Amino acid sequence: MRTEITELLNITYPVLQGGMAWIAEHKLASAVSNAGGAGIIAGGNAPADVIRDEIRKAKSLTDKPFGLNVMLMSPNAEDLARLAIDEKLAFVTTGAGNPGKFIEAWKAAGVKVIPVVPSVALAKRMERSGADAVIAEGTESGGHIGENTTMCLVPQVADAVKIPVIAAGGIADGRGVAASFMLGAKGVQAGTRFLAAYECRVHENYKKLVLGAKDTDTIVTGRFTGHPCRGVKTKFARALLDFEKNGGSPEEFENKTVGALRKAAADGNIEEGSFLCGAIAGMVDKEQSAKDIIEEMFSLAEKLLKGRGF
Numbered sequence: 001m002r003t004e005i006t007e008l009l010n011i012t013y014p015v016l017q018g019g020m021a022w023i024a025e026h027k028l029a030s031a032v033s034n035a036g037g038a039g040i041i042a043g044g045n046a047p048a049d050v051i052r053d054e055i056r057k058a059k060s061l062t063d064k065p066f067g068l069n070v071m072l073m074s075p076n077a078e079d080l081a082r083l084a085i086d087e088k089l090a091f092v093t094t095g096a097g098n099p100g101k102f103i104e105a106w107k108a109a110g111v112k113v114i115p116v117v118p119s120v121a122l123a124k125r126m127e128r129s130g131a132d133a134v135i136a137e138g139t140e141s142g143g144h145i146g147e148n149t150t151m152c153l154v155p156q157v158a159d160a161v162k163i164p165v166i167a168a169g170g171i172a173d174g175r176g177v178a179a180s181f182m183l184g185a186k187g188v189q190a191g192t193r194f195l196a197a198y199e200c201r202v203h204e205n206y207k208k209l210v211l212g213a214k215d216t217d218t219i220v221t222g223r224f225t226g227h228p229c230r231g232v233k234t235k236f237a238r239a240l241l242d243f244e245k246n247g248g249s250p251e252e253f254e255n256k257t258v259g260a261l262r263k264a265a266a267d268g269n270i271e272e273g274s275f276l277c278g279a280i281a282g283m284v285d286k287e288q289s290a291k292d293i294i295e296e297m298f299s300l301a302e303k304l305l306k307g308r309g310f
Contacts, residue, residue, distance in 0.1 A: 001298055004164040005187030008112060008132060009065055009091060012036030013298050015177075016114075016135070016166060017290075018191025019069020019093055020143065020276070021045070022265035023202050026054045028290065030061035031199035035291035039066040040093060048079035055087050065090035067114075072097025085109040093135060093189075096144060096227075098122075100129045107132075114166065118146025123157045123165075131163060135189050138169030142192050142230050142278040145169075145220065151183070158184025172280040174300025181305060190297075192278040197290045205268030206275055209234070213281035222257070225250040232275040236260070 005014040017024065017032040021044035029039030039062070041054050051068070058066055068089050070080045073096040081102040084092045091112035092099075099115055106113050107130055116135040117123040123134045136157040138150025146153075150169035158165045167180035168189035180188050194200055195210050209232045219233040221240040231237055243253060257274060264273030288296070 001302060003186040005133065005166060008164065009038050011038050011065060013294050014166075014187030015294060015297070016040060016067075016093070016187065016189040017194050018142075018168070018189055019043075019067075019095070020191050020195075021071070022261050023195065023200065024069065025201065026057035026061065027201055028194060028197060028199045029066045030058045030064075031197065031290040032194065032294070033058075033062045033064035033066045035289075035294045036064075037290075037294050038091070039064075040069050041066065042069045043071060043074065043076065043080040045071070045074045045076060048076060048083050051080060052083055052087065055083070055089070067091040067093060067112075069093045069095065070099070070102075071095055072099055081106070084111050091132075098125070098129075099131075100125075103130045116168070117157065118148060118153070120153075120156050120160045123161050127161045127163050133164040133166055133186075134161065135166040135168050136185070137189070138167075139220075139230075140170030140279040141168055142218075142281075143276045145228055145230050150180075154180060154183040154185050170278060170280045172278075172283045174297050174302075174304060176280070177297055177301035178304035181301070192281050193284055193293055193297075194290065195277060196284050196287050197293060198287055199290050202265050203268030205270060206264055206273075207287070209275050210277050210281050210284055211286070213277070213284070215279075215282035218277060218279050218281060222253060225253055229274065229276060230278065232277055232281070234270060234273075234275060236270075236272060237274065 003014045013036045015037040019040040019042040021042045024042035032039035095116040112132045114133045115126045136154045139145045154167045164186040166187040167185035172193045260274035263269040264275045
């Protein structure tokens with residue numbers, strides 16, 4: 001399936017693996033890239049030396065393009081922006097802010113720039129700033145989210161910009177891929193589906209929660225902080241929501257969640273961990289290789305799109 005995204009990134013399938021902090025590391029990213037997609041290493045809040053090591057480990061496992069996700073609100077954003085250039089990465093994706101001040105340097109170094117956007121306004125701004133594509137991410141996604149749904153956001157962004165649009169949020173199989181293309185996207189980003197990849201080294205407790213989730217088993221917390229997050233509806237997540245509803249302060253809320261993702265992804269701590277995943281988790285019910293996930297998704301998508309001009 002050749003699209004503007006496969007051409008832009010020199011990949012076989014127009015799919016990006018989500019830049020999931022504490023989860024998207026060299027083994028998963030290289031497996032996705034070797035399978036024909038675009039793997040991503042998550043910068044998160046990690047020191048640049050740690051991420052440099054992850055990048056170089058990925059390079060030892062694949063000669064295919066892969067990228068780096070930079071969370072712009074993180075204190076390490078400046079260091080990671082430079083690291084993407086120094087390591088000659090194929091592309092960067094960005095979230096939680098405006099990457100405008102980094103775009104000129106990235107593009108001068110040949111690094112493709114693909115910001116995540118939750119709105120038409122930001123998509124248009126990113127296009128004016130020189131972004132090569134945008135990821136229109138709906139509220140169905142795991143982790144930090146906006147409020148607009150994928151179904152509503154993607155076609156509006158596709159109508160508003162000339163650069164390629166990548167759909168994200170609630171995409172776990174070929175039907176989601178096909179629907180995204182019908183909405184105007186030229187590629188997709190998937191995160192939750194890759195949590196169940198054999199190559200994903202997240203704690204086994206995390207995988208079990210995702211694989212066992214039903215359609216109603218995710219919850220959004222932290223809306224009153226301005227940084228809402230979607231994850232599995234655990235006892236800890238319910239307690240956070242109760243705290244929010246009962247007049248707790250945003251500052252106290254943030255203190256309660258410091259390190260919670262690491263506790264989930266690395267330690268499998270059910271009592272204190274934030275097990276972030278998308279609303280589509282109810283469709284993720286088996287472990288597979290990254291290669292099988294991608295080939296299964298696009299085999300079905302191609303069948304559904306056949307005869308529709310794609």
